[in-house]
Amino acid sequence: MFSPEDFSRIRPWVSWRARQVGIRIKGVKPVVEWSAARISDPVWRLRYLQAVAPRPHALSRVKPVPAIVVILLSVVGCGAIVAFRHKPVIMRAFAGGPAAPAARPVEVREAPRDVWLVEKTAAFESYSNGLRIENQYRAEGDNRSFMAYPLGALGSNAEPRSVPVGIVYHTTESLLAPFESSQNTVLKRVGESLLEYVRRRRCYHFLIDRFGRVFRIVDETSPAGHAGHSVWADGEYAYVNLNDSFLGISFEAQTGAGEAATAVEAHQVRAAAMLTEMLRRRYGIEAANCVTHAQVSVNPDNMRIGYHLDWASSFPFDRLGLPDNYIVPSPAIRLFGFSFDSDFEQRAGPRMSGNAAVAEDQVVQQAGAAHLAPELYRKSLRKLYRRLAQPAGTGAVAGDGVLAR
Ligand SMILES: [Zn+2]
Structure with a gap:
């Protein structure tokens, strides 16, 4: 279906898209690392890794599904795999799907009551x-x-x-x-x-x-x-x-x-x-x-x-x-x-x-x-x-x- 090269191009977008729809992919880490290793510019590589880093609060609540399901979902909404041929384009694509670098979750308190x-x-x-x-x-x-x-x-x-x-x-x-x-x-x-x-x-x-x-x-x-x-x-x-x-x-x-x-x-x-x-x-x-x-x-x-x-x-x-x-x-x-x-x-x-x-x-x-x-x-x-x-x-x-x- 895809060559390894094509897969590496769409994989970052798939990860981001999966987070958007609330799905956790099994075995993301090896693919992400493999993809990251192919970005020669260290700054872009860093920003790529920050962009695809898992979000512990959101991901802990959802059930994992096979990666192929996510790929199919992603391809339907993508339509422009070729866009990932250039790293700057990748980063622009990530701009709408922020992923917080790891921080321990803090306790959630109630919003303050009305004060006038x-x-x-x-x-x-x-x-x-x-x-x-x-x-x-x-x-x-x-x-x-x-x-x-x-x-x-x-x-x-x-x-x-x-x-x-x-x-x-x-x-x-x-x-x-x-x-x-x-x-x-x-x-x-x-x-x-x-x-x-x-x-x-x-x-x-x-x-x-x-x-x-x-x-x-x-x-x-x-x-x-x-x-x-x-x-x-x-x-x-x-x-x-x-x-x-x-x-x-x-x-x-x-x-x-x-x-x-x-x-x-x-x-x-x-x-x-x-x-x-x-x-x-x-x-x-x-x-x-x-x-x-x-x-x-x-x-x-x-x-x-x-x-x-x-x-x-x-x-x-x-x-x-x-x-x-x-x-x-x-x-x-x-x-x-x-x-x-x-x-x-x-x-x-x-x-x-x-x-x-x-x-x-x-x-x-x-x-x-x-x-x-x-x-x-x-x-x-x-x-x-x-x-x-x-x-x-x-x-x-x-x-x-x-x-x-
Ligand atoms: Zn002070």
Whole structure:
């Protein structure tokens, strides 16, 4: 019916088509590897392998069927096998069928309930879930715009966006007085000084002070300089330099590396839960995109993760109605070839270090599947990062004006 050469040409499309119709093919791996070995350009080979990588969430639910059935289904809908004679055409064909590189699935929680604005004045807003936002320190900003990069065609077919897609949680790492009634005057003075500072530098969208009060610093329609050089990805898209794509919420607090207990007051956590609920509801933000600064921060100078490490551990995801996103292996390592060192292991603690090691293993496996040495494969990933990070990656990217470690 087909020569081996023809089969190798249609096989990638068959794999993609099978995922579209929810069918798992037996014995895909040997054919995919065999096909990949025939793509001489390492970058195209890498992108090919990323495009045909299995999607664990979707595939685990469907019953396998013989490959020949899928081939017949595919050929009916194909009609242009000749198109696969050229690798660029192959990649354009994959652009509509993204396949997420392997990441451990996170627990799915219910979507946030309805939250509506109850009252609004020049000084504050109140919401139906008990949230109150103070606007006295609000600052003007520029319009938000950014690119979302589909995982199945990373580096091409970027989609322009203007609505925030995620939240990055921070701590201010600022000076803290004891939380006691005798320190009330000091607590207020320190808090006001901090608010003035973050407003001048437009550090975050929201700040939650020691008393659990929520202050809007920068409008959600504008970027804030909270994340700096950073990377994150959900099941469908990757995002680079999150100042423009994610909202920044900071706690007036300090977090220590590897600490088990949450180092913020319970009322600050309650305020963050109400704020998160409102923002997720208003902007349709996925739970998988609610993460901490330590999870997303990178250093392009040495290509290592963890330049900032606020909330490297002990972020109370469950108390904010979120799944434990700490279990997600670093997208910066998986997608863009960043690495980590023993210094990161010491400062970030065992949990994030363990997941960074998992991400490293995934890179080595992907390199093996691409028949490339890990270093060469990593070099391709880094090249892709640098391309996507421009122009922001070539200059100063604002990030965490308070936190300086
Ligand atoms: Zn931070």
